Amino acid sequence: MxxxxxxxxxxxxxxxxxxxxxxxKGELDHTNAYTLVVAVALSAQATDVGVNKATAELFKIADTPQKMLDLGEEGLIEHIKTIGLFRQKAKNVIKLSQILVDDYGGEVPSSRAALVSLPGVGRKTANVVLNMWFKQPTxxxxxxxxxxxxxxxxxxxxxxxxxxxxxxxxxxxxxxxxxxxxxxxxxxxxxxxxxxxxxxxxxxxxxxxxxxxx
CATH class of the missing domain: 1.10.1670.10 (Helix-hairpin-Helix base-excision DNA repair enzymes (C-terminal))
Structure with missing residues (x-):
């Protein structure tokens, strides 16, 4: 050191x-705060290039928490099965989408505490979202x-x-x-x-x- x-x-x-x-610029493709959360959560132990390939079609049909819930866990898996740990990541994405719908009106919160409380979202993911979308110097x-x-x-x-x-x-x-x-x-x-x-x-x-x- x-x-x-x-x-x-x-x-x-x-x-x-x-x-x-x-x-x-960050290298993960996204269209809004929600797709950024999902992309960063999927990127754990995976490359940005691999995540972008998996989400290219996914985000065309599921770019909001409710649309992701409508797609369902098995439907999500079909899109992200080329990514490492895809089953656990799919479970987390569905769970966090449900929480966003139930507790935040389908919107992504701009609080680190709220973000890290979501399944599959750690401090790093929260800081990426706060920096890239909410323009906070995290x-x-x-x-x-x-x-x-x-x-x-x-x-x-x-x-x-x-x-x-x-x-x-x-x-x-x-x-x-x-x-x-x-x-x-x-x-x-x-x-x-x-x-x-x-x-x-x-x-x-x-x-x-x-x-x-x-």
């Missing part, structure tokens, strides 16, 4: 991220951010919530809204787990990682 970087270095890093990609820490944060010293921490807090505490406010997107993309395509592409890294000179590849 690298030491926490200083403010000026972190500001320089995120300035470069912003210059390279001013408006980073930080969804995944494996890419956890690795990048600790490898570079941008936001080190021994567990996910510690990394999340390090982002909130150390990354300047002007970068908070897009911080987790920039880090996910950098971790996914450049600062890879087994062999980081340091030769193509725009923050190489600011990164203290000792095992850089050439």
């Amino acid at each position: 690298a030491k926490q970087l200083d403010y000026h270095t972190i500001h320089a890093i995120f300035s470069r991220f912003r210059d390279q990609e001013p408006e980073p 930080q969804a820490v995944d494996t890419h951010i956890f690795r990048l944060g600790n490898r570079t010293g941008i936001c080190p921490g021994k567990e996910v919530v510690a990394v999340e807090h390090a982002i909130e505490d150390h990354i300047p406010a002007e970068f908070q809204q897009h911080a987790h997107h920039w880090m996910i993309l950098h971790g996914r395509y450049v600062c890879k787990a087994r062999k980081p592409v340091c030769s193509n890294c725009i923050i190489r000179d600011l990164c203290p990682f000792e095992e850089k590849t050439l």
